[in-house]
Amino acid sequence: MSYNTHILVTGCAGFIGFHVACRLLDEGYAVTGLDNLNNYYDVSLKRARLALLRERYGFTFVHAALEDKEAIEATFASNDYATVIHLAAQAGVRYSLQNPHAYVDSNLTGFVNILEACRTFGAGHLVYASSSSVYGSNRKQPFSEHDVTDQPVSLYAATKKANELLAHTYSHLYGLPTTGIRFFTVYGPWGRPDMAYFSFTRAILSGEPIRLFNEGKMKRDFTYIDDAVEAVIRLMHLIPKSQSKREPMWDDSIANQPPYRIYNVGSHRPVPLLTFVETLEQALERKAIKEWLPMQLGDVKDTYADIGQLMRDTGYCPETSLKKGLEAFVAWYRTIYI
Known part of the structure; x- marks a missing residue:
C-alpha cells in the first residue's frame, strides 16, 4: 500500500464512517471525508467524531450533501481517489x-451522484453501504x-x-467495480443515539x-463495529472483476458477469432481544424497566446473516462476543455522558 493512496469516505462523521476513516488513517492512507452533518440525531456527537478526525495527519474534510451534484463533482475533481467508501445515507x-423525501434526496439522488462521479472521474472501486433491511420479512434464514x-417493508x-440495482447497472x-455491504445491526463506541442499544443504555x-x-x-x-470495519477494509482490497458465464447467452452484451458483488456483514449469531437486554443490564449493573409494545410498522422480526461468502472470499469471520462488545460500548458511554 502506498502512503500516498487517497481514499474518499462519505459519511465520515457518522458512526461506521468515522471508524472506517480512523482505521484508514492508522494504516497510512490519505483520507478525504465528506459529510453534511445533518440533524437526524445529535449533531454534537457528529462534530465530536469529526474533531478527532481533524486532529489526524492526512485527513481533509468536505462539508457537503450527497444531493449537491456540483459539490460532489468538485470533491471528485480535487483528487484521484483509488477507492470510494460510500457510507453516507x-x-x-x-x-x-x-420524512420519506429525505431518503429520496440522500439515498437515491445522492447515490446516483456518487455513481456518476465514480464513472466520470475514474474511481477504481466503489464500496458502499447497503443494509440487512433489504431482506424484508424473508422467512428463510440465515439470510x-x-x-x-424484492419485497422491502420500509422505504x-x-x-x-x-x-x-443502480450499482449493478453501472x-x-x-465496468465500474462495485461492492455492496449489507450491514447487520452494527453497534459499539461512538454509535448512533437512535439505535436501540444506545437509547436502552440512556x-x-x-x-x-x-x-x-x-x-x-x-x-x-448484532455486529460489533471493529468487526464491521475489518470487513470493510478487506472488501476494499477485494476488487470485483468481470467474469465469463459458463453458458453463452444470445445477447453478447450480457454474456459476462459485471464487476459487482454483494456481501453480508454480520456476526452470524442472532440474539433474542431479551437476551440482549440482559447482557446490557449486566454491563450496566442495573435492571431495566420494560415497556411492552406491539410490532412497529416497518420493522422485521428477526435478522440472521449467512456470512459464508464473506469468509470464503476474505478469510474473515466476525468474532467479537455481544458481552465484550456491550462492555466496550458502556465503558465509552460512561466517559462521554456521565
Whole structure:
C-alpha cells in the first residue's frame, strides 16, 4: 500500500464512517471525508467524531450533501481517489415513515451522484453501504446474498435495494467495480443515539422504561463495529472483476458477469432481544424497566446473516462476543455522558 493512496469516505462523521476513516488513517492512507452533518440525531456527537478526525495527519474534510451534484463533482475533481467508501445515507427505518423525501434526496439522488462521479472521474472501486433491511420479512434464514430481496417493508429498505440495482447497472454499463455491504445491526463506541442499544443504555441509567416492540419477541444479528470495519477494509482490497458465464447467452452484451458483488456483514449469531437486554443490564449493573409494545410498522422480526461468502472470499469471520462488545460500548458511554 502506498502512503500516498487517497481514499474518499462519505459519511465520515457518522458512526461506521468515522471508524472506517480512523482505521484508514492508522494504516497510512490519505483520507478525504465528506459529510453534511445533518440533524437526524445529535449533531454534537457528529462534530465530536469529526474533531478527532481533524486532529489526524492526512485527513481533509468536505462539508457537503450527497444531493449537491456540483459539490460532489468538485470533491471528485480535487483528487484521484483509488477507492470510494460510500457510507453516507439517510439512516433509520422508523424515520422513513415520517420524512420519506429525505431518503429520496440522500439515498437515491445522492447515490446516483456518487455513481456518476465514480464513472466520470475514474474511481477504481466503489464500496458502499447497503443494509440487512433489504431482506424484508424473508422467512428463510440465515439470510443469503442469493435470496430474493424484492419485497422491502420500509422505504429505507427500498432505497438500499435500489442502491444495489443502480450499482449493478453501472458495473454492467461502464465496468465500474462495485461492492455492496449489507450491514447487520452494527453497534459499539461512538454509535448512533437512535439505535436501540444506545437509547436502552440512556433509559436504564436514567431509571426510565425501555420500549420493547413485538413484546421483545425479536432476534437481531448484532455486529460489533471493529468487526464491521475489518470487513470493510478487506472488501476494499477485494476488487470485483468481470467474469465469463459458463453458458453463452444470445445477447453478447450480457454474456459476462459485471464487476459487482454483494456481501453480508454480520456476526452470524442472532440474539433474542431479551437476551440482549440482559447482557446490557449486566454491563450496566442495573435492571431495566420494560415497556411492552406491539410490532412497529416497518420493522422485521428477526435478522440472521449467512456470512459464508464473506469468509470464503476474505478469510474473515466476525468474532467479537455481544458481552465484550456491550462492555466496550458502556465503558465509552460512561466517559462521554456521565
